[in-house]
Structure formats: C-alpha cells, structure tokens
Amino acid sequence: MHAHDKTKQTEADVARLTVRPPTTTPLQAMLGLPAGAGNTAIVQRLRATGHPHAVQRVETTEAAEAAETAEAAPEAEDLQYLLTQQHWDGLAAAKMAENAAQPSASKAGKGKAAKPLKAALLDASKGKKGGKGGKAGMSTTGTPRQISDIIERVGPALLDQLKDKQGGQLFLYRAMSLEEAQSLLTYWGSPDRAAVEEYLTAREPASQFKRRNKGLTVGKHLGDLGQADQYYNSQSAGYAVMLKFALKPGAHEYLFTPEYMALQGGKKAEAIRQAQGGEFQNGTNNEGVLQGYIGVKAESNEPFSLSIAQGAPPNKRGEREVGASQLLFQLFVDTITVEKNRSGTLLPTEV
Structure with a gap:
C-alpha cells in the first residue's frame, strides 16, 4: 500500500469515528x-x-x-424562640449596652464595670411590680382597659395591622378540662367567631356588642408546649385536654409591644421591657394580668406564660361572659386545634 493510500484511509477512519453533534431542530x-x-x-x-x-x-x-419548587420553598420560620428567656435576655443585654453608650447616659454610670445581666434586670425592675399601691418600692398596677376600648379602638386597629399580614406563626398551648375544650372548640367552629371580627371591622358601637355577640372565654394561662405538658402529664381531670393556639401570620410582631402586652415585675419580664424599649403597663404582681392587655407571668419551670384576665364569673346558667383581655387575645388567634386528648371523649374537631 502506498503512503498516500494510508493517508486517505486514516482520514476516512477519523471521519467515521468522529462524533458529530446531532442535527436536530x-x-x-x-x-x-x-x-x-x-x-x-x-x-x-x-x-x-x-x-x-x-x-x-x-x-x-x-x-x-x-x-x-417544593425543595426550593423555604421552611416556615420557627418562632417558638420568642417564648424563651435566652432570646429576651440577649436582646435586653444588647439594648442596655447600647443605651449605656449613648452620650445622654449619666456620667456616674460611665466608666463603671457593667453588672451581670440578671442583676441589671433586677435593678431595672424595681418599682415596676404591680401591686395594690401604697407599698414602698412598688408602683400600682397599670390602668386597665374596658371591653369598650377593645371593641371600638384597640381591636379594630389590631385587625387592620394583621389584615393581609404575612410571616411565621407563633404557637401557644394550654392544658385544660374537657368542658373548657368543648366550649372553646364549639365556639371556634361557629359563625359567632367571624361575627365578632365583622362587628369590630364595621366600627359598630360597644353598647350593642354583648347583645349580638359572644367571645372566646379562654382560661387564664397559655405557654409553650413544655409548660403545657407539665400540666397535661399530671393526669388531673382538670388538664385532660391540650389545645394548640396558632396566632395569625405576623401577629408576633405586635404581641410583645406596649400597646397589647402588660408585664409582671421581676427580671424575667423585665427582659422583655428592656428589649422592646417601651413603656409597658404593669400587670398584677402574682399573675401578671391586666384587663384589656395580654399579660406576662414568670414561671418557675418555664420562662413565662401569657396571662389572660378573665371576664365576669359564670351566670346561673353556667355561661361565661367574655372579658376585655379574652376578646383581645381572640383577635390574635388564627386556628385552635387539639394537640392531645386523654379524656376518652371525642372533641368537636375530632368527630
């Protein structure tokens, strides 16, 4: 075979073996x-x-x-840290340090070693405990609001703030009796719930509210899951059911503010006061409640619970009348569901 023949064969082999891109449309x-x-x-x-x-x-x-899309969608923000002492202590420490560094800070305070956070919070809380008044070093409980205030002013403003609001949801829990759970779930599933918000949104007068509406008569304390579990696990009939209260999206941004929250004295609640930098009303010293506000009560096992001032005692028919704090709390709530039930009786949402 001649040299030029080998060259032609090699070129042909190369052309045959070369992978060409497909000529697709x-x-x-x-x-x-x-x-x-x-x-x-x-x-x-x-x-x-x-x-x-x-x-x-x-x-x-x-x-x-x-x-x-499912993989790319962000997970819902976990807001349960708002019920931890660590969160509020951290914010309070940063806020207090920022205030101490301001030019307006007293000369006596400058240059001194900062106190430990707990001691600083305890000092700051002095004179802010809610009592009956007249005791040295103690201020009186804050000014309560009437249910008319919630119906005509505070409630409509809150509904406007939460309208079309987006964001995460904070979950609260309460262990309670079967009877209370039945009452709350029955009410929540009735047209009465929507009627309340419609009444407030329409700016109707408070004088006609009780004749035409009923509210959510929730009990006094709510907290995180760990706190509710302690009561539920006691095996007492008074705590046979645990309900979960999901607040409306973004409601947490308003809950921990002076417009809607009152604070018990002591370093635990004082952390919220210092972190938020607002003039909070004082709740009662023992329970942290103040009518027309969502109160905060320090707990021994858990950081704190939310305290709801109660309405009038049940009448002769056993019917409870909604109070100003209960009505305010209702406007924060999005859903109420059964978390646990050992009563042996199916609840309205479980049937």
Whole structure:
C-alpha cells in the first residue's frame, strides 16, 4: 500500500469515528414556538397535541417542576424562640449596652464595670411590680382597659395591622378540662367567631356588642408546649385536654409591644421591657394580668406564660361572659386545634 493510500484511509477512519453533534431542530421550533419560549409554553403546546408520549412528557415535566419548587420553598420560620428567656435576655443585654453608650447616659454610670445581666434586670425592675399601691418600692398596677376600648379602638386597629399580614406563626398551648375544650372548640367552629371580627371591622358601637355577640372565654394561662405538658402529664381531670393556639401570620410582631402586652415585675419580664424599649403597663404582681392587655407571668419551670384576665364569673346558667383581655387575645388567634386528648371523649374537631 502506498503512503498516500494510508493517508486517505486514516482520514476516512477519523471521519467515521468522529462524533458529530446531532442535527436536530430545537423543541421550540418543532412546536411552532418562538426560540425564547420557556417551559410553561412548551408544556402547554405539548398538552394541546394530545399525543400519548407528549402527555407523558407533560406529566413528567410538571412533576419534576413541582418537586423542584417544593425543595426550593423555604421552611416556615420557627418562632417558638420568642417564648424563651435566652432570646429576651440577649436582646435586653444588647439594648442596655447600647443605651449605656449613648452620650445622654449619666456620667456616674460611665466608666463603671457593667453588672451581670440578671442583676441589671433586677435593678431595672424595681418599682415596676404591680401591686395594690401604697407599698414602698412598688408602683400600682397599670390602668386597665374596658371591653369598650377593645371593641371600638384597640381591636379594630389590631385587625387592620394583621389584615393581609404575612410571616411565621407563633404557637401557644394550654392544658385544660374537657368542658373548657368543648366550649372553646364549639365556639371556634361557629359563625359567632367571624361575627365578632365583622362587628369590630364595621366600627359598630360597644353598647350593642354583648347583645349580638359572644367571645372566646379562654382560661387564664397559655405557654409553650413544655409548660403545657407539665400540666397535661399530671393526669388531673382538670388538664385532660391540650389545645394548640396558632396566632395569625405576623401577629408576633405586635404581641410583645406596649400597646397589647402588660408585664409582671421581676427580671424575667423585665427582659422583655428592656428589649422592646417601651413603656409597658404593669400587670398584677402574682399573675401578671391586666384587663384589656395580654399579660406576662414568670414561671418557675418555664420562662413565662401569657396571662389572660378573665371576664365576669359564670351566670346561673353556667355561661361565661367574655372579658376585655379574652376578646383581645381572640383577635390574635388564627386556628385552635387539639394537640392531645386523654379524656376518652371525642372533641368537636375530632368527630
């Protein structure tokens, strides 16, 4: 074989073995779509063809896109840290340090070693314990609000703030008797709940509210899951059911503010006061309640619980009248569900 023959053979082998890019037409062009058409347009055109393979491709594409969307969607923010002492202590320490560094800070305080946080909070809380007044070193309980204040001013303003609000949800729990759980869930599933918000949104007069509406007569304390578990696990009939209260999206941004919250004295609640930098009303010294506000009570086992001042005692028929704090709390709540039930009786939402 001559040299030039070997060259021709080698070129032929190379040409035969070389992988060339396929000469296929872009999918958009095949479907009669513009070159820049995206997946949505392609899927819609494939579906319109009705071809079995095309339909299968559509379903596969949609499933893949749904899976990608699910993976990309951010998880709901866990807001339960708002019920921990560590969170408020951290914010309080930062706020107090910031205030101490301000030019307006007293000269006597500058240059001194900072006190430990607990001691500083205890000092700051002095004179802020709610009592009956007249005792040295103690201020009186804050000024309560009437239910008319909630109906005509505070409630409508809160509903406006929460309207179309987005964000995470804070969960509160309460262990209670079967009877209370039945009452709350029955009310929550009735038209009465929506009627209350409609009444307040319409700016109707408070004088007609009780004649036409009923409210959520929830008990005095709510807290995190660990706190509710302690009562539920006591095996007492008075704590046979645990309900979960999901606040409305973004409601946590308003709950821990002076407009809606009152604080018990002591270093635990004082951390919230210092962190938020507002002039909070004082709740009672023993329970932290103040009518027309959501109170805070320090707990021995858990950091604190939310305290709800109660309405009038039950009448002769056993009916309870909603109080100002109970009505205010109701406006914060989005859903109420059964978390645990050892009563042996199915609750309205479980039937």
